[in-house]
Amino acid sequence: MKTINTLIATATLAGALFASSSAFAVDEYNVSTGTTLTNAGIALRGDDAVALATGLDVMAGTAKFTVERDGVAYYFSSKETMKQFAADPERYMPQYGGFCAFGVAIGKKLDANPHFADIVDGKLYLFLNEVAFEKYKDDKAGTLEKAEKNWPGMHHVAVSEVNGG
Numbered sequence: 001m002k003t004i005n006t007l008i009a010t011a012t013l014a015g016a017l018f019a020s021s022s023a024f025a026v027d028e029y030n031v032s033t034g035t036t037l038t039n040a041g042i043a044l045r046g047d048d049a050v051a052l053a054t055g056l057d058v059m060a061g062t063a064k065f066t067v068e069r070d071g072v073a074y075y076f077s078s079k080e081t082m083k084q085f086a087a088d089p090e091r092y093m094p095q096y097g098g099f100c101a102f103g104v105a106i107g108k109k110l111d112a113n114p115h116f117a118d119i120v121d122g123k124l125y126l127f128l129n130e131v132a133f134e135k136y137k138d139d140k141a142g143t144l145e146k147a148e149k150n151w152p153g154m155h156h157v158a159v160s161e162v163n164g165g
Helices: 002-026 049-055 079-087 101-105 131-137 142-153
Strands: 032-035 041-043 062-069 072-076 113-120 124-125
Touching: 002 124, 032 049, 041 049, 049 079, 049 113, 049 124, 072 079, 101 131, 101 142, 113 131, 113 142, 124 131, 131 142
Parallel strands: 041 072
Antiparallel strands: 032 041, 062 072, 113 124
């Protein structure tokens, strides 16, 4: 009986740790509401991170070509782009966990749309929509400077807490 109780306690603890790490990753990264079979959220709405980060090309990825990093699934349009990402993920991952850079600049974790993106100094920045993207373009340097200052205080905080909801 003691062995069974120990197994149950261990399984419960493991489940709690897994659930908390998954929830933590959701707040660290902007992911789609769908998940993979391993319970990872999907980054960039399923679009290919390498195509986006190297030429601002929005190309749909597929689950066939997936790399998981920090509990987040990145889909790719080809085996080649998947391999590129796997070799150097930091080069292709969007800044601010994939949240809207303009939103981070104003102290919010907002969704981001890969159709509104920019590459500055080799880094990929995403934006909520055309309005946020146009506001960013009015003062790119100032927006990114504010976002850089804000992100450390927001990075490990739940979306609902950051956004006041």
